[in-house]
Amino acid sequence: MRLAGLKTTFNSSLTLKIFCTCFLSTHLPLISLAVYLTMSSHGNLGPIFIVVLSATLVGTIFCLGSVWIFLHPLRQVTRAIEIYRVKGHVEKISSLRQDEIGVVTNGVANLIRELDRKIEQLRRQAYTDPLTGLGNRHWFNEAAAREISRAARDKTPLALILLDLDHFKRINDEYGHDVGDKVLMAAGATIQDCLRPHDVAARIGGEEFSIVLANTNLDTAVEIANRLKTRLERIIINPLPNGRVTASFGVYQADPAKQSLKTMLKAADHQLYSAKRSGRNTVCSAAALS
Known part of the structure; x- marks a missing residue:
């Protein structure tokens, strides 16, 4: 040996x-x-x-x-x-x-x-939506899971916001995809500007965005959603008429100790569709039953 x-x-x-x-x-x-x-x-x-x-x-x-x-x-x-x-x-x-x-x-x-x-460049490309600069769905799933685990461990509130740009397909059809891309980029910049440094935001679909708000109750989450709604209405992109860029919001205060990310997103999505049925450009909210 x-x-x-x-x-x-x-x-x-x-x-x-x-x-x-x-x-x-x-x-x-x-x-x-x-x-x-x-x-x-x-x-x-x-x-x-x-x-x-x-x-x-x-x-x-x-x-x-x-x-x-x-x-x-x-x-x-x-x-x-x-x-x-x-x-x-x-x-x-x-x-x-x-x-x-x-x-x-x-x-x-x-x-x-x-x-x-x-490697860092490839990592950013793999986790970042190239058009808006926000995270993509894959990055969001990982980041949101970490926030949920932290909230469950620390017993702090956690809220989700789902927002969907209203009639976005019409913008692409009537004004072209270049204008549609500008709308998405402006929406991404607005989201980044309105959120706090520790909030998690991502583009998870064509015109759909998701936000996780750590240590945030329902009232504060609704305030943030309304602030985003107002800022989106002020976006000016030629040749769109002023106020053409709007979004519907579904806000949900989750129970991190009992709910999974999938369950939370489903509940927030339900509120989002309620906002759309209410005429769009509005905020609907709910909280998990304690």
């Missing part, structure tokens, strides 16, 4: 391999001298042997220290790769050396940083 462990250590350590090579190379003259002195018939050559042995030991220490210093950047690179693989954290590493190891160190460091930027 011990032999297998030494073999594993040797195979995984470049420093040990280089040191063993240098050690054997520097000790060959000493071994040759020892053999010569053993077979020689000359007088007392002990002092010579001691001097050569001492010089060899000093050379060995110098060799090990040099190898350790030369390979230090590679150990930094190895550690940075492992930290990035396990934790996703990019460590700042760089080398001022201009030799091969310096080039490799800086090259790998740049590659890790570039890889992290690309």
Whole structure:
């Protein structure tokens, strides 16, 4: 077992391999001298042997220290790769050396940083609606689940808002999809501007948006929905007439300890359709039974 462990250590350590090579190379003259002195018939050559042995030991220490210093950047690179693989954290590493190891160190460091930027860009694309800048449905499901778990754990209120732009298909049909896209972008910007930093908002359908309001009761959620309704009415997009951009709102105060996200969305959707049946551009609300 011990032999297998030494073999594993040797195979995984470049420093040990280089040191063993240098050690054997520097000790060959000493071994040759020892053999010569053993077979020689000359007088007392002990002092010579001691001097050569001492010089060899000093050379060995110098060799090990040099190898350790030369390979230090590679150990930094190895550690940075492992930290990035396990934790996703990019460590700042760089080398001022201009030799091969310096080039490799800086090259790998740049590659890790570039890889992290690309992964972050892909992550944003995977979770962000490109038109409005809000989260998409996949991101919303994850973020909302976290908020629900936190609210259930902390026993704090939680509310949902579903809003649907009124007669959005008519805008696309009458004015074109370019105008429709501008309406969606303006709606996304309005939602972002009206909400608090910790609120969760996403575009979950063509013209449908969903918002999770943490630590928020029904009255406050209705106030936020009405504020959004008023701000949407003020959006001006040519050639649409003023006040053409409106939305219907379904507000629901959930019970995080007993309800799932699916159940909450279904209840909020029920209020949304009540708002549509009431003539649109209105807010309907309800709360979970305690």
